[in-house]
Amino acid sequence: MAPPPEGTPCWADAMFGDVEAAKSFYGEVLGWTFAEASSEYGGYTQAYADGKAVAAVVPPMPGQESPAQWCLYLASPDAAATAARIRDNGGEVLMEPMQVGDFGTMCLAREPGGAVFGVWQAGTHEGFEATAVPGAYCWAEFFTRTPERTDAFLTAVFPYTAQQLQDEAVDFRMFDAGSGTVLGRMRMTDDFPPEVPSYVNVYFTADDCDETVARAVKLGAVLRFGPMDSPFGRFAALSDPQGAAFSVIDVTTTAGEMPAVTDVT
Known part of the structure; x- marks a missing residue:
């Protein structure tokens, strides 16, 4: 491969x-x-x-x-x-x-x-052996308070093209590596406590978002956001019992129309 x-x-x-x-x-x-x-x-x-x-x-x-x-x-x-x-x-x-x-x-x-x-x-380890199936990696976003710096950096270091979501409610950008959209960037708003640093939010695929969240919370996770429906899937953001942030998404349960985007590079 x-x-x-x-x-x-x-x-x-x-x-x-x-x-x-x-x-x-x-x-x-x-x-x-x-x-x-x-x-x-x-x-x-x-x-x-x-x-x-x-x-x-x-x-x-x-x-x-x-x-x-x-x-x-x-x-x-x-x-x-x-x-x-x-x-x-x-x-x-x-x-x-x-x-x-x-x-x-x-x-x-x-x-x-x-x-x-x-x-x-x-080398011999090429990476994920599966993606976008239950339990596997699905998506990731850079959360940052300085999106202009992050955007310029990512497109300078990697051969990305980028598109900006046309949505006044969020500042969100998507990056394409030539094989399709592979990564997102979200501006951190004042909803994030000032002590929370910029981070990369990793999404794992769930066969049922609500059931997965319920299991996680029962085992000591903290629900940070959601579950929420979107055109991309039903998702939620959590912190595991040791404090590591991650998200889960059911890509088979979608709602609403895909948002419009604008090419920016």
Whole structure:
């Protein structure tokens, strides 16, 4: 299978202080099963939906404990070249490109608006083995208070074209990697407490949004928004019991007409 086009979301993982609790939670909520932890790679543990690799969880390295959060990786044919463009366009490289066995090369970065994301140059691990099916990754958005900086950065680092949603209620932009729309950007409004930093919101597919939310809340998640109907699906935003933000969406349950968009690049 050929690697996805440059800039396409290709993998997601999260660091948890209590990996076993995370496995229990996401196993119940999204139906994930898990591989054996890899001691060679710091306890990195892949998650599967219906036998397909869809994400991973990992404990923090000693001395590097930080709040739990999901990290989205964007595909790159050359992680070192992407890291150089990140620096040249106002971003910060948090982890220099590092080869991970024969699996591929990764780096971590922060865009000018403050959201942290990953870059993945595929080796034997090409990324998601399934998307947009129950339990698998479906969509992601950069939430930022400085959309102009984030937009300019993303289109300079990756070969995106962009479209702006024609909606006075929200400031939302969509990015196309040549194979279709792959990523969104949402302006954070005053509804977000000032202490909430910019972040990448990762959506996982649910077969029933309301039932998935009910299971998550029963297991200690906090419902942040929704469930809400949209032309893209019925979705909700949550924080898991360890504080990692994520969303779920049922793409089979849609309502309303697709909004108009304007080409901006």
